[in-house]
Amino acid sequence: MYKPGYSVSRRGFLALSLGGLAVLPAACSHPEPPPRFADLRFTHLPPMVLRAGRLDVQESYQSPLRPPNVEQEMPLPPARAARQWAFDRLQTSGESSLTVLMTILDASVTAKYLGVQKGLKGAFKTDQSERYDANLEATVELIDPSTGITLAQASAKVWRHVTVPENASVNDRDSAWFSLIEQLMGDFNNQMESSIRSYMVNYLSPRTFG
Numbered sequence: 001m002y003k004p005g006y007s008v009s010r011r012g013f014l015a016l017s018l019g020g021l022a023v024l025p026a027a028c029s030h031p032e033p034p035p036r037f038a039d040l041r042f043t044h045l046p047p048m049v050l051r052a053g054r055l056d057v058q059e060s061y062q063s064p065l066r067p068p069n070v071e072q073e074m075p076l077p078p079a080r081a082a083r084q085w086a087f088d089r090l091q092t093s094g095e096s097s098l099t100v101l102m103t104i105l106d107a108s109v110t111a112k113y114l115g116v117q118k119g120l121k122g123a124f125k126t127d128q129s130e131r132y133d134a135n136l137e138a139t140v141e142l143i144d145p146s147t148g149i150t151l152a153q154a155s156a157k158v159w160r161h162v163t164v165p166e167n168a169s170v171n172d173r174d175s176a177w178f179s180l181i182e183q184l185m186g187d188f189n190n191q192m193e194s195s196i197r198s199y200m201v202n203y204l205s206p207r208t209f210g
Contacts (some may be wrong), residue, residue, distance in 0.1 A: 110131035129166035
């Protein structure tokens with residue numbers, strides 16, 4: 001027996017199908033807003049005050065701006081984070097005409113695309129499809145500008161990596177990138193501070209030690 005509401009003709013089914021498809025663009029017309037990242041600062045840590053009169057930061061690293069490098073696409077590239085670290089953590093006391101020079105030697109992030117499982121097995125699992133390797137290397141020198149001689153030097157070289165799944169959105173990737181640089185800078189901060197306190201201790205102002 002025919003029961004209204006429980007049967008759809010072929011023409012009606014087609015209309016419903018097309019109607020459903022017509023709704024899809026509207027549902028996808030509002031992209032996910034990009035995440036907002038806080039500035040990565042180091043002002044919560046006590047500065048290291050050196051007996052000098054000037055602080056300079058230079059970048060000898062030049063990004064190739066093409067794959068496999070991706071630092072130029074990141075919300076916070078390592079070089080910018082390292083430069084901010086220098087201005088937040090290094091200070092001069094004005095006691096001499098010496099120059100504190102921080103040189104960024106490497107601030108690269110490279111992408112490696114990993115193989116993902118295809119077929120029936122791949123349909124039931126989510127693989128990590130991309131790996132990003134971040135590197136940061138820098139030196140801090142105390143230079144006599146009258147002679148160009150380096151009186152003391154400290155250095156740090158750190159690296160970190162992160163992987164992202166194959167179903168990651170652009171926002172997911174940006175968040176993973178920011179977390180990667182945050183952890184990289186934590187390592188850099190610890191290693192560079194230890195190096196400065198070891199190899200530049202004779203030029204640290206008493207203000208550094210409280």
